[in-house]
Amino acid sequence: MEKNYAVDLKNISKEYNDVTVLNDINLYIRKNEFLTLLGPSGCGKTTTLRIIGGFEQPTEGKVIFEGKDITEVPPYKRQINTVFQKYALFPHMDIFDNIAFGLKIKKISNDEISKRVKEMLRLVNLQGFENRSIDSLSGGQQQRVAIARALVNEPKVLLLDEPLGALDLKLRKDMQIELKNMQKRVGITFIYVTHDQEEALTMSDTIVVMDKGVIQQIGTPVDIYNEPKNAFVAKFIGESNIVDGIMHEDFLVEFCGKINNCVDKGFEKNEKVDVVIRPEDLEIVRPEDGMLKGKVTSVTFKGVHYEMIAKSEDTEWMIHSTIMKPIDTIIGMNVSPENIHIMKKVRE
Ligand SMILES: Nc1ncnc2c1ncn2[C@@H]1O[C@H](COP(=O)(O)OP(=O)(O)O)[C@@H](O)[C@H]1O
Ligand SMILES: [Mg+2]
Known part of the structure; x- marks a missing residue:
């Protein structure tokens, strides 16, 4: 299989009670790219992400990770981490323990944990926040902790499901740029879900426009904007x-x-x-x-x-x-x- 692909979805379909929510999705996701699934609510973005993460099984088709079939591999054995729309941080733990959580489970030494948490805090611009409590942070800061917590495990792919959805407009704009810079610095594959076309155009290397469980177009932001393939894409993108x-x-x-x-x-x-x-x-x-x-x-x-x-x-x-x-x-x-x-x- 092609070695430059991080994830490769092959003929993925998903049905819930005989209703088709994903219809023959075929998609290559290159290593280190920022790829965005874009489409209106209910078009199947989250379902696609959950299938890549392993939280959901496709009715048909295969999920390939770096050339290997991982369709049956459980989430925790995939080198893929997820940042959800709601931050899902542990409210009773401080920032350090929230970020260190995954590493402690892996029985990594305390010195190493300490070093990696510090690195992560620097990456998300929260140096010195180790001992702060979760509820003393703003929404944007909490989301950055959630991202640090996912990245500290050094996944090869990070899945982000509308991670900025709960933030107000100004903060969202700032975070879009920060996230994009972060992705460039860590050099891992980001698969990002949003229904916000502007957000997709700003951040992505590749945009996948979806509607009704079907991929409508795959392309760079410029391609999608300038050469929409059909009226749905044209209307949705601007x-x-x-x-x-x-x-x-x-x-x-x-x-x-x-x-x-x-x-x-x-x-x-x-x-x-x-x-x-x-x-x-x-x-x-x-x-x-x-x-x-x-x-x-x-x-x-x-x-x-x-x-x-x-x-x-x-x-x-x-x-x-x-x-x-x-x-x-x-x-x-x-x-x-x-x-x-x-x-x-x-x-x-
Ligand atoms: N567990 C489920 N059971 C039944 N239907 C579901 C389930 N999860 C999602 N769906 C349906 O699948 C469709 C796609 O949902 P989803 O992937 O969440 O869309 P999006 O993230 O693009 O808004 C929707 O019609 C939704 O109602
Ligand atoms: Mg969704």
């Missing part, structure tokens, strides 16, 4: 305008009654497609200069840009622009061919 279109021939698409140049090809003649245009790619121009025309129905200031909705016939266009047009203004909108993304229709 706010997008998605309209029906017809691909007349290569590089020529019709939508909203207009025929436009685009940069996509390889569709059947007159194939029905989804046309995706990101809000920041719609340029506001004078009504007579726009390939699209609409009336502004809503304006919201978002800090760096304005978010406006412009309505034209039965389509509402979302626009992100630093230029503000007041409600009821008739505006023109243009989009350049490379920003018109053509996607195959998803079959439900």
Whole structure:
């Protein structure tokens, strides 16, 4: 088997009482990469993680770890550790004992334990916190203890299930960067679960977008953002305008009654497609200069840009622009061919 893979999921399916929650998941996870499972609530992220961790058995398929089949191996014998959404720290133990817990079970010498706990505290930026109690720490600090406790066992893979979910926005942003840096420093594989697309885009080397127990797309953040494979991914990964279109021939698409140049090809003649245009790619121009025309129905200031909705016939266009047009203004909108993304229709 390929030696560069840490984990390899082969045809994994999972059913609960005849309901399929994972449907033929195939996924290679490279050593040292930061891979994120991203998707809406209930799409099967946690179940996938639990199968990798060994807390759940797949109904079908295999879990391969560094080339060996570990499907039947119990969690504690896998070189994989988990950080859960709730910190699950021991409240009656101080920070030192919380982090040292796994090492004490392994009967490692006290000197060695002491040294490794100190190293971990440095790694998660909590030097000198050894004797503090858990409840004297903030949520972010507690989560860092949980991460230190998992990393101190030197797992080859760390599973993180929405570990920042309970933190407020500002702290979450800081922790995203810290976690990413930590992963680079320790150089182990992180498999991260989130339903937050921004978080996934910020942190990941690879993003796996899931919906209804099926992998929709695997790619780098840039790939996923710029080249979403279908309308689900486009909608989920960022706010997008998605309209029906017809691909007349290569590089020529019709939508909203207009025929436009685009940069996509390889569709059947007159194939029905989804046309995706990101809000920041719609340029506001004078009504007579726009390939699209609409009336502004809503304006919201978002800090760096304005978010406006412009309505034209039965389509509402979302626009992100630093230029503000007041409600009821008739505006023109243009989009350049490379920003018109053509996607195959998803079959439900
Ligand atoms: N132990 C279980 N028994 C029955 N159904 C379950 C169980 N665990 C998860 N599910 C179902 O599996 C689906 C996927 O759940 P989950 O993996 O937790 O999704 P996510 O983490 O993406 O929100 C959901 O519909 C959930 O209700
Ligand atoms: Mg979950």
